[in-house]
Amino acid sequence: xxxxxxxxxxxxxxxxxxxxxxxxxxxxxxxxxxxxxxxxxxxxxxxxxxxxxxxxxxxxxxxxxxxxxxxxxxxxxxxxxxxxxxxxxxxxxxxxxxxxxxxxxxxxxxxxxxxxxxxxxxxxxxxxxxxxxxxxxxxxxxxxxxxxxxxxxxxxxxxxxxxxxxxxxxxxxxxxxxxxxxxxxxxxxxxxxxxxxxxxxxxxxxxxxxxxxxxxxxxxxxxxxxxxxxxxxxxxxxxxxxxxxxxxxxxxxxxxxxxxxxxxxxxxxxxxxxxxxxxxxxxxxxxxxxxxxxxxxxxxxxxxxxxxxxxxxxxxxxxxxxxxxxxxxxxxxxxx
Amino acid sequence: xxxxxxxxxxxxxxxxxxxxxxxxxxxxxxxxxxxxxxxxxxxxxxxxxxxxxxxxxxxxxxxxxxxxxxxxxxxxxxxxxxxxxxxxxxxxxxxxxxxxxxxxxxxxxxxxxxxxxxxxxxxxxxxxxxxxxxxxxxxxxxxxxxxxxxxxxxxxxxxxxxxxxxxxxxxxxxxxxxxxxxxxxxxxxxxxxxxxxxxxxxxxxxxxxxxxxxxxxxxxxxxxxxxxxxxxxxxxxxxxxxxxxxxxxxxxxxxxxxxxxxxxxxxxxxxxxxxxxxxxxxxxxxxxxxxxxxxxxxxxxxxxxxxxxxxxxxxxxxxxxxx
Numbered sequence: 226x227x228x229x230x231x232x233x234x235x236x237x238x239x240x241x242x243x244x245x246x247x248x249x250x251x252x253x254x255x256x257x258x259x260x261x262x263x264x265x266x267x268x269x270x271x272x273x274x275x276x277x278x279x280x281x282x283x284x285x286x287x288x289x290x291x292x293x294x295x296x297x298x299x300x301x302x303x304x305x306x307x308x309x310x311x312x313x314x315x316x317x318x319x320x321x322x323x324x325x326x327x328x329x330x331x332x333x334x335x336x337x338x339x340x341x342x343x344x345x346x347x348x349x350x351x352x353x354x355x356x357x358x359x360x361x362x363x364x365x366x367x368x369x370x371x372x373x374x375x376x377x378x379x380x381x382x383x384x385x386x387x388x389x390x391x392x393x394x395x396x397x398x399x400x401x402x403x404x405x406x407x408x409x410x411x412x413x414x415x416x417x418x419x420x421x422x423x424x425x426x427x428x429x430x431x432x433x434x435x436x437x438x439x440x441x442x443x444x445x446x447x448x449x450x451x452x453x454x455x456x457x458x459x460x461x462x463x464x465x466x467x468x469x470x471x472x473x474x475x476x477x478x479x480x481x482x483x484x485x486x487x488x489x490x491x492x493x494x495x496x497x498x499x500x501x502x503x504x505x506x507x508x509x510x511x512x513x514x515x516x517x518x519x520x521x522x523x524x525x526x527x528x529x530x531x532x533x534x535x536x537x538x539x540x541x542x543x544x545x546x547x548x549x550x551x552x553x554x555x556x557x558x559x560x561x
Numbered sequence: 562x563x564x565x566x567x568x569x570x571x572x573x574x575x576x577x578x579x580x581x582x583x584x585x586x587x588x589x590x591x592x593x594x595x596x597x598x599x600x601x602x603x604x605x606x607x608x609x610x611x612x613x614x615x616x617x618x619x620x621x622x623x624x625x626x627x628x629x630x631x632x633x634x635x636x637x638x639x640x641x642x643x644x645x646x647x648x649x650x651x652x653x654x655x656x657x658x659x660x661x662x663x664x665x666x667x668x669x670x671x672x673x674x675x676x677x678x679x680x681x682x683x684x685x686x687x688x689x690x691x692x693x694x695x696x697x698x699x700x701x702x703x704x705x706x707x708x709x710x711x712x713x714x715x716x717x718x719x720x721x722x723x724x725x726x727x728x729x730x731x732x733x734x735x736x737x738x739x740x741x742x743x744x745x746x747x748x749x750x751x752x753x754x755x756x757x758x759x760x761x762x763x764x765x766x767x768x769x770x771x772x773x774x775x776x777x778x779x780x781x782x783x784x785x786x787x788x789x790x791x792x793x794x795x796x797x798x799x800x801x802x803x804x805x806x807x808x809x810x811x812x813x814x815x816x817x818x819x820x821x822x823x824x825x826x827x828x829x830x831x832x833x834x835x836x837x838x839x840x841x842x843x844x845x846x847x848x849x850x851x852x853x854x855x856x857x858x859x860x861x862x863x864x865x866x867x868x869x870x871x872x873x874x875x876x877x878x879x880x881x882x883x884x
Contacts, residue, residue: 264678264679264794265678266676266677266678266679266680267678268677268680272678293678384849411833414852415849415852418798418799421793421794421795421796421798422796422798423789423791423793423796424578424784424788424789424796424798425798425833427788427789428574428577428578428829428830428833429833431574431577432570432574432830432833432834435570435573436570447793450683450791450793451789454683454789454790454791473683474683
């Protein structure tokens with residue numbers, strides 16, 4: 226072996242070594258997402274999760290696997306399959322999957338799990354919950370200030386405490402901004418189908434509009450598409466939720482209560498990658514940037530400076546702790 | 562707002578929610594009166610809703626969308642007929658197969674075409690059926706009682722709502738006053754006798770399932786291009802089965818079926834308004850109870866008040882020519 230060959234081998238090694246190191250580091254995590262029913266393009270909750278996972282893929286080049294539930298019973302199997310394949314971390318989206326995760330997580334103590342919207346108390350599970358009531362409080366204020374009729378509405382999806390907490394925040398915010406305002410409240414249903422029934426959503430919104438509401442907030446996933454449609458058809462204002470839905474009907478969507486599930490998913494992946502992952506409860510609200518209301522070109526003309534100032538002031542008050550929005554899930558009541 | 566206004570709004574919602582049920586129930590009636598069980602209404606509705614929304618999106622015209630919906634559902638009903646009439650397959654199984662097939666297929670094609678997870682893009686105003694204001698509705702709006710009944714309740718629906726209500730007397734006339742209707746009913750009761758009279762049982766049954774396809778296609782188009790503005794996976798949410806129940810409730814006859822559909826529509830509309838209402842002595846009505854109400858009433862009414870529902874005699878039995 227002559228000098229030249231030795232040099233070339235060293236050169237090859239020198240070039241390939243960092244690459245191998247990088248490849249090993251990149252393959253250290255193999256993330257997976259299990260979306261909730263409604264599908265990853267629901268224009269709402271799941272889509273937001275998908276966007277977070279996709280951003281992670283684009284920024285780091287690490288691919289992820291995903292599963293869309295057709296019904297809730299698939300959840301346990303989907304999570305277990307990913308865990309068995311050695312996927313880590315595994316993020317499950319939606320409160321319905323909590324029981325499945327609570328069952329599967331102890332079977333794979335070395336796998337890191339995360340769940341969005343529910344608390345699962347296991348040593349290897351990170352529970353990401355949002356303080357949505359802070360966000361609905363702000364959009365409630367905006368709705369009340371935008372209303373001419375003194376009546377606003379909200380259409381929830383499935384009748385669960387999580388949604389009740391959001392409607393409660395909405396009503397409290399509205400009453401704070403305009404005392405004595407009437408808040409109409411309807412739930413779509415009591416089963417998972419309530420997230421995917423736009424016809425019923427439209428019917429509920431039309432009913433509320435018939436009763437005098439001129440701003441209607443949707444908290445119903447796919448059903449909410451029908452709510453916003455009905456509001457736009459009637460020439461009234463809708464309010465989106467979860468994802469920024471201002472662009473769905475430009476000029477007819479007052480704002481959106483944005484819940485950054487994408488941030489939750491991205492952060493969980495990123496933390497798993499750089500070793501900062503921790504189990505336990507992670508609560509995201511206005512202060513952490515997990516919740517916000519959307520202000521962009523689509524609704525610039527609908528939000529007056531006075532409305533924006535009031536909402537921004539209230540946001541600062543909530544962040545600083547001067548206002549505490551009542552949490553329905555603490556005591557099951559909504560003191561109006 | 563006074564109570565009269567509330568009642569008008571409630572009835573107005575009843576018309577909107579019962580329209581797809583009426584069309585689908587009539588569709589089921591045509592098929593079943595000829596002896597072919599049509600459990601596939603749910604799947605056909607989905608197929609129709611998807612085709613209507615997808616084609617209306619591309620073409621920008623709801624009428625072309627409606628034609629596409631009807632085309633799709635006729636194809637599906639021919640498929641059902643091919644399995645059940647030509648090959649004498651089990652009609653319940655074929656119907657369920659179509660339901661499952663369409664639930665998946667619409668989403669699959671939707672993802673392939675639009676990449677929005679099985680949804681179709683939202684339709685703009687020009688690609689949907691718009692509300693029609695009946696002549697003079699604005700003029701009489703201020704007349705008490707009758708004026709608001711005319712302008713709020715009867716006027717302001719889209720064309721398919723009116724079509725659905727006109728389809729009921731039309732179906733009655735076809736079924737009971739035409740030669741086609743007589744033969745159709747006879748094929749469902751006693752196909753042997755019809756065959757003896759020299760009329761093709763198979764051709765008759767095919768025509769009946771095609772009629773069924775036309776009607777259910779309209780109900781699908783109503784969901785996605787008139788009431789809503791896009792197709793969503795499984796957006797029928799069981800309406801096909803409810804229509805089937807309404808048809809049985811109405812003893813396989815057009816006008817009773819209409820009333821059954823209106824009853825279901827009314828209960829549905831009332832259920833959305835009953836939520837959170839404080840009743841004296843009971844307190845707030847729970848959402849769960851309100852939503853179970855239509856089904857509870859169905860069971861009670863079926864058991865106690867409607868009496869025996871007699872299906873067509875040879876319903877579900879494929880016709881085998883004697884040799």
